[in-house]
Amino acid sequence: MTEQTKPIVEIRNLYKSYQRESLVVPVLFDITFDIAAGEFLALMGPSGSGKTTLLNLIAGIDRADSGSIHVGDIDITTLTETELAAWRANSVGFIFQFYNLIPVLQAVENVELPLHLTVLTKKQRREHAQMALSMVGLAHRMDHYPGEMSGGEQQRVAIARAIVTDPTILVADEPTGDLDRVSAEEILSMMERLNRDMGKTIIMVTHDPRAAARARILRHLDKGYLNDAVGQNPL
Amino acid sequence: MLLAKILFRNAFHNKLRSSLTILGIAVAILAFGLLRTVISSFYAGVEAASASRLVTRNAISIIFPLPISYAGKIHQVEGVKTVSWGNWFGGIYIDEKNFFPNFCVEPVTYFSLYPEFVLDEKQKKDFLLDRKGAVVGRKLAAKYKWKIGDTITLKGTIYPGNWDFVLRGIYRGRDQTVDETQFFFQWTYLNEAVKKIAPVFADKAGFFMIGVNRPDIAADTAVRIDAIFKNSLAETLTETEKAFNLGFLAMAEAIVTAIQMVSFVIILIIMAVVANTMAMTTRERTGDYAIMKTLGFGAKDITLLIFGEALVLTMTGTFIGASLTFPAARIFAAELSTYFPIFLVSRTTLYLDLVAALLMAFSAAIIPARHAVRIRIADGLRRIG
Numbered sequence: 307m308t309e310q311t312k313p314i315v316e317i318r319n320l321y322k323s324y325q326r327e328s329l330v331v332p333v334l335f336d337i338t339f340d341i342a343a344g345e346f347l348a349l350m351g352p353s354g355s356g357k358t359t360l361l362n363l364i365a366g367i368d369r370a371d372s373g374s375i376h377v378g379d380i381d382i383t384t385l386t387e388t389e390l391a392a393w394r395a396n397s398v399g400f401i402f403q404f405y406n407l408i409p410v411l412q413a414v415e416n417v418e419l420p421l422h423l424t425v426l427t428k429k430q431r432r433e434h435a436q437m438a439l440s441m442v443g444l445a446h447r448m449d450h451y452p453g454e455m456s457g458g459e460q461q462r463v464a465i466a467r468a469i470v471t472d473p474t475i476l477v478a479d480e481p482t483g484d485l486d487r488v489s490a491e492e493i494l495s496m497m498e499r500l501n502r503d504m505g506k507t508i509i510m511v512t513h514d515p516r517a518a519a520r521a522r523i524l525r526h527l528d529k530g531y532l533n534d535a536v537g538q539n540p541l
Numbered sequence: 542m543l544l545a546k547i548l549f550r551n552a553f554h555n556k557l558r559s560s561l562t563i564l565g566i567a568v569a570i571l572a573f574g575l576l577r578t579v580i581s582s583f584y585a586g587v588e589a590a591s592a593s594r595l596v597t598r599n600a601i602s603i604i605f606p607l608p609i610s611y612a613g614k615i616h617q618v619e620g621v622k623t624v625s626w627g628n629w630f631g632g633i634y635i636d637e638k639n640f641f642p643n644f645c646v647e648p649v650t651y652f653s654l655y656p657e658f659v660l661d662e663k664q665k666k667d668f669l670l671d672r673k674g675a676v677v678g679r680k681l682a683a684k685y686k687w688k689i690g691d692t693i694t695l696k697g698t699i700y701p702g703n704w705d706f707v708l709r710g711i712y713r714g715r716d717q718t719v720d721e722t723q724f725f726f727q728w729t730y731l732n733e734a735v736k737k738i739a740p741v742f743a744d745k746a747g748f749f750m751i752g753v754n755r756p757d758i759a760a761d762t763a764v765r766i767d768a769i770f771k772n773s774l775a776e777t778l779t780e781t782e783k784a785f786n787l788g789f790l791a792m793a794e795a796i797v798t799a800i801q802m803v804s805f806v807i808i809l810i811i812m813a814v815v816a817n818t819m820a821m822t823t824r825e826r827t828g829d830y831a832i833m834k835t836l837g838f839g840a841k842d843i844t845l846l847i848f849g850e851a852l853v854l855t856m857t858g859t860f861i862g863a864s865l866t867f868p869a870a871r872i873f874a875a876e877l878s879t880y881f882p883i884f885l886v887s888r889t890t891l892y893l894d895l896v897a898a899l900l901m902a903f904s905a906a907i908i909p910a911r912h913a914v915r916i917r918i919a920d921g922l923r924r925i926g
Contacts, residue, residue, distance in 0.1 A: 359919075367835050367918040388839065395837025402922070406832045410550035415543065420836045422543050 313340035314475065314507050315364060320373030322359055333359045335530045337373070341475075341523075346501040346508045348521030355527040357511045358479055364509060365398050365477040366390045378474060395423045399468030399506075401497075403480035405460040407452040407467075414439060414448040417466045424471065438466035442496060458489025465496060469506070476500065478510040482517050494520045544842060548849035551826065552857075559854065562818045566858025566901065567865065569811035570894050574866035575873060576804035577890040583790060583797050585883035589718050590782035592756035594654060595763055597749040598785075600776040606745035607775050609732075614769055615749060620762040623752035625650035627728060628745075632695030632704060634685070640879050641681055643695060643724035645731040648676075654752045657715040664689065664710030672730050674709035678721030680878055682711045695724075700731065701738075722882040751779070808897045815905040819851050823909035830913045831921025840914040847913060851906035852899075859898035863891055 320337040323330050333356045341347055349357045362368035364375060366382045375382050377397060385393060400406075407416045417435035426434065439448055442462040452460050461481060468476055478497065482490035498520050500506045512518050526533040553559050597615065599605040609626065616624045627646035633639065648669055652658060660668075660676060668674040675693060687693060691708045706726050714721050728746070736743040753762050763779035770777045780788070790797070823830075830843050866886050874884035 362919050365835075367922075391834070391837045391839055394835065400832075400835055406828065406922070408547065408829055408832065410547060410554055411543075415546070419543065419833075423837045428542075 312343070314343040314345075314378060315341035315509075316374075316376040317364070318374045318376075320360075320363065320375065321371045322356070322363060322368070323371055333530050334363075334370075337532050339525065339532060341507065341509060343507055344501070344505045346498070346520070346522045347510065348518040348524050349509065349511045349527060350513060350518050350524060351527035352513065354529075356530045357513075357527045360527065361477050361479055361509060361511045364475075365400065366394045392423075395420060396471065397474040399471065399473040399476040401461070401464050401468050401476065401478035401481045403483040405452070405457070405464045405484075407460055407463055409452050412449045412451055413444060413455070413463045413466075416452070416463055417470050420467060420471050434470055435466070438470040439463070441469070442466045456489070457485050458492055461485060461489070461493050462496065465493070465500075469500065469504075475507045475509060478508060478512075480512055480514075481510065482512070482514060490514075490517070544845055545849070548846050549853060551822070551846070552850045552853040555822070558818060558821070562815060562854055563858040563861065565814050566811055566855055566898075567862035569807050570859050570862025570897065571865045571869060572807050573804050573897060574863060574886060574890050574894055575869060576800050576807070577893055578866070578870055578873075578884060578886050579881065580797055580800055580804070581887050581890065582881040582884045583793065585718060585885075586720070586786045587783055587790060589657070589720070589883070590786050592781065592783070593753050593759060594782040595751040595753060595759055595766070595779050596782055596785040597751060597766055597777045597779040598747070600767075600778040603747065605775070606742070606747050607749065607777065609744045609746050611770065611775075611777070612746070612749060615751060615766055618762060618765050618769065620753050620755075620758045620765070621751055622754050623650050623654055625654050625750045625752075626746035626748065627651065627750070628731060628747040630695070630700065630704075630726075630731065631698045632724075633698060634693070634695055638879075639685075641722050641724055642720075643726075645728040646725050647728050648725070651725070651750065654750050657719045658712040659715055660710050660712040668709040668727075671707055671709050672727055672733075673705060673707050675706035675724060675726040676710035676712055677708065677724045678882075679711055679713045680721040680882065681724060682708070684722075684878065687711075700735065704734075717885055718883055720882040722878055750782075808900070812901050812904050815851065815855060815901045816908070818854070819847070819905040819909050822850065823847055823913055827913065827916060827921050831916070831918050834918050834921070843913050844910045847910040848902065848906045851902040855898040855902040855905070859894055863894045866890070866894075 317340070318338050320334055321332075322334040323332040337360060349360060351357045359368065363370050364377070366385070370383055373383070380393065382390060382393060408419065411419065414432070414435050417438050418431050421431040421434055436445070436448065439445055442465050444459060444462055444466065447455060447459060452463070455463070476497075481497065482493055485493060494517055497508055497510070501508050501522075508521075510517065510521060518524055523536060525536060597607070597611070599607055606628070612624050612626055615621060625647045627644045630643045630645055632643050634641070652660060652665065664676070668676050677687065681687075687708050689708055689711065693706045693708055695704045695706065697704055712721070732743055751762075751766070753759050759781055763781070766779045767777050830846070833843065870884055870886050874881065877884070
């Protein structure tokens with residue numbers, strides 16, 4: 307493997323189960339795969355297949371039972387909670403189905419939020435946030451609260467928040483799941499541009515074939531197992 | 542700074558709930574403040590007592606008088622500077638509900654012992670020259686619209702008959718802690734009348750007020766005074782004015798204790814109300830906190846947000862409640878001046894308000910904060926949608 311093709315994410319023999327009272331519910335079994343830098347990967351599968359769990363593990367917001375996840379040169383399964391939080395702040399941008407903006411903060415303040423964990427000055431934080439909002443076409447909505455915006459606009463704010471720290475990877479969990487078709491197309495186009503023009507590595511969980519069609523690589527999960535077949539988007 | 546912005550906006554995000562919670566806190570703090578002020582007013586006499594004044598009474602009970610001849614003997618005791626005396630008169634003005642304390646006193650020495658009763662020199666002179674003269678506190682005069690020269694008739698309960706007095710002076714307190722609802726007249730006036738109607742009760746004093754040279758000799762002086770009258774027909778009990786007043790207060794101790802308990806129960810109830818609000822609000826924001834944790838914010842930040850929000854609510858309510866305590870206390874004092882002549886919101890009450898606010902915030906936030914910090918991010922995110 308050359309330096310150019312070195313994966314940004316390397317997952318090896320990953321297992322995950324949940325404890326539900328006295329019952330142990332296995333969710334993921336022996337997951338092993340790589341994600342190349344600059345890739346746009348769609349993880350697909352039916353409900354309960356473990357795709358969101360896998361995404362959470364890659365993003366460092368959940369813990370695996372065993373196995374390893376290397377992102378860049380760091381095995382995130384060995385990090386403490388504090389180290390993991392700092393790693394997430396620097397390395398991962400999050401896009402969720404329900405946008406997950408803080409309702410009491412304006413759009414620009416929501417985008418600024420992750421920058422409060424950096425060394426940037428107040429002025430620099432505001433400049434970065436304004437730039438990120440301009441990139442998603444919301445320069446005119448900076449002082450609006452989430453409740454004053456449409457679903458599509460809120461998701462664009464969430465994307466601005468995800469990219470404002472210039473993270474190593476972007477993770478998106480059903481990013482179009484709560485949007486109408488037009489807004490969903492806008493969001494997918496935006497993600498496509500982030501991947502194509504800015505080289506962002508995107509890992510997207512979806513069960514929407516239209517959304518998956520925008521990704522370059524498709525992987526399928528079924529009942530906690532990753533199918534060996536790697537789908538290439540013909541587009 | 543952003544966290545402060547979030548916690549302030551969170552605190553007032555649900556306007557109806559926040560307003561009702563703040564209203565509840567304000568009412569509780571107001572009730573707490575008033576009850577604490579009632580307790581303080583019970584102790585006002587004790588607080589106002591001078592350390593260099595002693596009270597001598599009959600050792601058996603205060604209802605038994607002492608011979609007036611004791612005054613001269615007490616005066617000869619080492620350390621004694623001034624001796625005055627008086628009797629509880631127990632007169633009623635028109636109706637029993639118009640209660641106010643009324644005493645006959647030896648006027649020259651009594652007012653010299655109480656410099657906190659500020660009396661105009663001319664009025665004092667007029668009072669001393671008039672056997673039927675009376676001096677009353679400013680609040681009492683204002684309450685019954687008495688003016689200098691007015692004739693005031695009290696109906697005697699201990700000493701039967703109608704007793705006419707001419708108002709010769711109106712004293713004011715040196716400061717706010719001085720009782721301005723008392724009524725004084727000359728001991729001689731009562732004694733002369735008693736000589737006619739019941740000579741056996743004449744030349745008796747209900748108590749002796751004694752001024753000592755220095756506060757540090759008060760205890761020894763008291764012992765020396767009581768020693769003089771040991772084994773006499775009327776043994777004495779001498780104590781500091783503070784101890785004497787505390788003795789009176791002991792009779793109402795059960796009431797004071799009950800008021801104290803009620804005041805703390807009010808705080809306990811409002812603690813539960815604020816805890817309920819914080820539990821609801823934190824539960825609603827589980828997703829927000831999960832997002833913040835996802836973005837890299839730590840347990841300290843989440844804890845700060847929850848405790849801060851609770852503190853904003855409780856401090857706002859406390860500020861409103863404490864501010865309302867002052868006008869409420871003024872109304873209370875005006876309406877119940879008969880029972881609570883000194884009804885002032887003390888600094889201690891305000892400190893207790895503050896402590897109560899902090900306790901409310903802490904107790905309301907601790908469990909929600911613990912829950913929000915411990916919940917797994919993935920579980921928190923699942924609550925959204």
